[in-house]
Amino acid sequence: MDSMYKIAHDISEIDWWRLADIMARAPLFERKPFDLAQAFRNSDAVVFAHADGVLVGAARALSDGVYYATIYDVAVAPEHQGCGVGRQMVSALLSKLPVERVFLTSVFGKEGFYERFGFLAQTNAMGRYAEPARGQALASGVLTAVRTTSSLGVTKTSN
Ligand SMILES: CC(C)(COP(=O)(O)OP(=O)(O)OC[C@H]1O[C@@H](n2cnc3c(N)ncnc32)[C@H](O)[C@@H]1OP(=O)(O)O)[C@@H](O)C(=O)NCCC(=O)NCCS
Numbered sequence: 001m002d003s004m005y006k007i008a009h010d011i012s013e014i015d016w017w018r019l020a021d022i023m024a025r026a027p028l029f030e031r032k033p034f035d036l037a038q039a040f041r042n043s044d045a046v047v048f049a050h051a052d053g054v055l056v057g058a059a060r061a062l063s064d065g066v067y068y069a070t071i072y073d074v075a076v077a078p079e080h081q082g083c084g085v086g087r088q089m090v091s092a093l094l095s096k097l098p099v100e101r102v103f104l105t106s107v108f109g110k111e112g113f114y115e116r117f118g119f120l121a122q123t124n125a126m127g128r129y130a131e132p133a134r135g136q137a138l139a140s141g142v143l144t145a146v147r148t149t150s151s152l153g154v155t156k157t158s159n
Contacts (some may be wrong), residue, residue: 005085006050007092011040014048018055026075028107045096049076049085049141058082059089062095069097071104090117105142 016033019040023031031039040046040060049057057076064071071093076085094102094117103122106114111121126146129137137143 004051005056005080005083005088007088008048008050009046009092009096010048011046014040014058015055017059022055022057022077023073023075025036026081028073028075031086036073043072044069045093047093047096048091049080049089051080057085057089060091061093061102063097063099065102069099069102071097071102074104086113087116090114 014037016037019032020031020036023029023036026028040058043060044063044065045061047059048055059071059074061069061071071090074086074090076089102116102119103125104119105125105127106119111119127137127143129143134143
């Protein structure tokens with residue numbers, strides 16, 4: 001099944017309207033094609049999957065090339081999910097990220113997909129989101145208030 005897919009890193013011919021459609025239907029995010037193009041062009045590593053010349057998936061990462069990299073926007077068109085496309089894309093992306101630590105935030109329920117590449121849950125991760133993403137993430141439980149215990153033994157909560 002894998003052989004019908006071509007994995008590529010070339011960004012020059014990407015149809016950003018098609019990628020926005022894939023992201024919406026995956027489902028992952030509703031993204032504007034222009035913003036997606038800018039985000040992928042500003043990324044340090046990108047990967048795309050094509051079937052018969054048609055875009056079917058993408059992923060990208062930011063990286064300092066030495067210590068840290070973060071993976072974003074991993075999405076496969078629903079009609080091509082479960083065919084090894086995501087595995088091939090993430091493998092190809094990781095091969096471009098020779099750093100000490102690679103981060104990502106997983107959609108709930110997709111952790112097992114990333115576990116296969118060696119990712120583990122990270123208990124000390126924090127996120128600073130702009131509104132409206134902040135409110136949505138607080139409501140869904142993705143972001144939670146930090147609970148710290150002072151030297152007096154008083155538990156403080158901030159949000
Ligand atoms: C998550 C996603 C990228 C996976 O891509 P995919 O092409 O469907 O996955 P693959 O077929 O390459 O699966 C690779 C392996 O991971 C496993 N896997 C896939 N999804 C999984 C999940 N949710 N939990 C556990 N394992 C999973 C597959 O069974 C397969 O195992 P195998 O190698 O033993 O056969 C894709 O389903 C998708 O785009 N989902 C919607 C958007 C999304 O949630 N993206 C993730 C953002 S964090």
